[in-house]
Amino acid sequence: MLAGRMMDYPLTLTHFLDRARTYHARCEIVTQNPDRTLARATYADLHRRASKLAHALARLGVRAGDRVATLCWNHARHLELYLGVPALGAVVHTLNLRLHPNELSYIASHAEDKVIVVDRSLLPLFRKFAPQVRCIQRVLVIGDDGPVDGDGLDYEALLAPEPDDFDFPRLDERSAAMICYTSGTTGNPKGVVYSHRSIVLHTLVSCMHDALGFRESDVVLPVVPMFHAMAWGLPYAAVATGARIVLPGPHLDPASLLDLMARERVTFAAGVPTIWLGILALLDEHPKRWDLSSLRSTVIGGAAAPPSLIDGFLSRHGIEVTHAWGMTETNPLGTVARLRSSLGLDPAASLAARASQGFPVPLVDQRHVGPDDRPLPWDGESMGELEVRGPWVASSYLGGEGEDRFTKDGWFKTGDVVTIDAAGYMRITDRAKDVIKSGGEWISSVALENALMSHPAVLEAAVFAARHPIWGERPLAAVVLRQGKTVSKDELHAHLEPRFAKYWLPEDYLFLERIPRTSTGKFLKSKLREQFGDLLEKKASG
Incomplete structure (x- = not known):
């Protein structure tokens, strides 16, 4: 049998550390201190x-x-x-x-x-x-x-x-x-x-042009915390390529981040949608206050970003946003919403592709399965739980916990409910624990949220399941309005009606000052269900 013989060279982080000194010794690391002074190394x-x-x-x-x-x-x-x-x-x-x-x-x-x-x-x-x-x-x-x-x-x-x-x-x-x-x-x-x-391996693939696309000339700002999912691997990718890295310290408010981006001429920044929603709102208020001409790419991950956010950055400020998906269990990069030239997409289809969670980076496989655990067709409509596998996808948890999340044939069950279209673009419609089941039909809370956040008066929206005496569950929408804006429930309903089947439309709208979030910035829908889950039952009982 013919077999190739290669040098036994272990893939360890020591190589990145040595490479940093040998080839990129003068590359800068900038830290914003708590007192907002900058430290340089x-x-x-x-x-x-x-x-x-x-x-x-x-x-x-x-x-x-x-x-x-x-x-x-x-x-x-x-x-x-x-x-x-x-x-x-x-x-x-x-x-x-x-x-x-x-x-x-x-x-x-x-x-x-x-x-x-x-x-x-x-x-x-x-x-x-x-x-x-x-x-x-x-x-x-x-x-x-x-x-x-x-x-x-x-x-x-x-x-x-x-x-x-x-x-x-x-x-x-x-x-x-x-x-x-x-x-x-x-x-x-x-x-x-x-x-x-x-x-x-995760770092090498992340640096590929059609993944995150790092290069030596970049100035990288990881807004995503280093205490969350390895900061999406951004620190390692920056060191591996010799990119200049800017670290924001504790100041993660939109104005501080924009000041830092403009001052340090950041070319690449990455964070969760809630961060970018705040940044976009501030840029819309003060479109000429910050010079962001150096910013060539921003990555949004951690939760589904509304198309209005992606389009708003590009159409109003000329900033390209790349949607990515991953989890702690995927090290964390899994998919990136890059456009493929071979598809020949028109502008509307291009925006839809950018607003999806994308398709897997090399070495990661995806499939989605129905309740019977059988793979579903890639037709863009069939909703099922996403499963992934790859060389940096976890095969178990520490201590052997959570064995039910790993299939016998080597896939990780993500808990995300998705569709996958014929070109392989994956779109998250819900988390399995958040999906709304009304009268036996599934309703995508993410689709409703995206549509609500496209309304000019809406800053944020979270749609969740409330118990209903007839339908089992019905969608409720929690909405945070933009500063100085007003909108009625009827106007929001009219905004959604042309886009969705009647049974998808929220049963009611709640106007809140803020939406509860998890420690990683995602909407905490379990808290909304806890607070308002019985609202419809109470109304029905008089």
């Missing part, structure tokens, strides 16, 4: 400090496989943890600072974190759950907003005396590099372990 500094970090952690007793947790904003110190900890052979575990302290104590204990690195500004949060986490032996404090005084080891003082270089070990590419936890909207959060190999 280079990729040579990144390698030097990651080496110091490895020495310091080894001296503290951190060994291969030990978990080092982070409770940090997006900044250069967090980036050196992203690389220095895995290159040592330990595992970096990013804690989501937007979670409740009870969830954080559960996650840190479940992951068996040995060391935690905490921003000084986040110590009040850490103190709320620290007493319940017995596995943590060392606390390192980054003085992001002032001097460190007794709450733990001073991170800078710890690194200062260490050598500038470290003999990083040769690692097994399948060994763990990072742990991220799911948001835990149903049951306890579950841990997903990323290997060096999965992150390297």
Whole structure:
């Protein structure tokens, strides 16, 4: 049998770290501090400090496989943890600072974190759950907003005396590099372990032109937090290509982000739809206040973005938006809504394709299945649960939990209800737990939300299921209006009527000041159902 023989070269993050120093030593890392001053470092500094970090952690007793947790904003110190900890052979575990302290104590204990690195500004949060986490032996404090005084080891003082270089070990590419936890909207959060190999492969594909399309000349702004789903792999992709990286720290409001984009001439930015909705609204109010001519690409993911958002950026501000889909379990990139020239799409079809979740990046497969678990046709109409597989898609959760999410033939059950058209473009119509089943028919809350958010008076809309005495469930719409705008329920109903079957139309409209969100910025429809799920039953009973 003829077999090719290739060099045994492990796919590990150490290669990215070495490459940063060797080829991109002068490339800049910019951090916005809590006081809004900017700190500047280079990729040579990144390698030097990651080496110091490895020495310091080894001296503290951190060994291969030990978990080092982070409770940090997006900044250069967090980036050196992203690389220095895995290159040592330990595992970096990013804690989501937007979670409740009870969830954080559960996650840190479940992951068996040995060391935690905490921003000084986040110590009040850490103190709320620290007493319940017995596995943590060392606390390192980054003085992001002032001097460190007794709450733990001073991170800078710890690194200062260490050598500038470290003999990083040769690692097994399948060994763990990072742990991220799911948001835990149903049951306890579950841990997903990323290997060096999965992150390297994910990074290489992410950098492809028709994926996220990174290049050395880019200035990359990860608005998505580094404590959420590996920041979509953006920090690793930036380091791998030698792109300049701008880290926003704790300032994620639209004005701060726009100021940072204009000042640092950002070319690529990525975040969840709620961030971009706020940015678009502010740009519409002040279209000439910020010079964003350098911005060549923005990526929206984490939840379905309305077509009106994508079209608004392009038609009113000349900014191209790329829709992407992924999950913690997919490392996280799964699909990207790029246009394919071979399809010859007209402008309307092009917008529809851009507003979809796209088609899989190389090495990821997709299918959707019905209630009987049989694959459905790619006809753009059949709705079923999306399943994916690939070399960076999880095959299990930490501790063997959630086995029902993984099929016997090697697919991950995402929980997203989707359609897939003949060209392979996938469109999310709902989460399985949020889908509205009225009189035996499925209603897509996402389609209704997108249509509502295309109304000029509507800033945000979330459609959810309310119990109904006759139909079982009916859709209710929670709406947040734009500042200074008004609209009646009848006007919203008239806006939807030409687009949907009568039974799809919301039974009622609720005008709210804000829509509850998960820790990752998605609409928390379980909270809406809890608050308003019996509204229609109450009306029916008089």
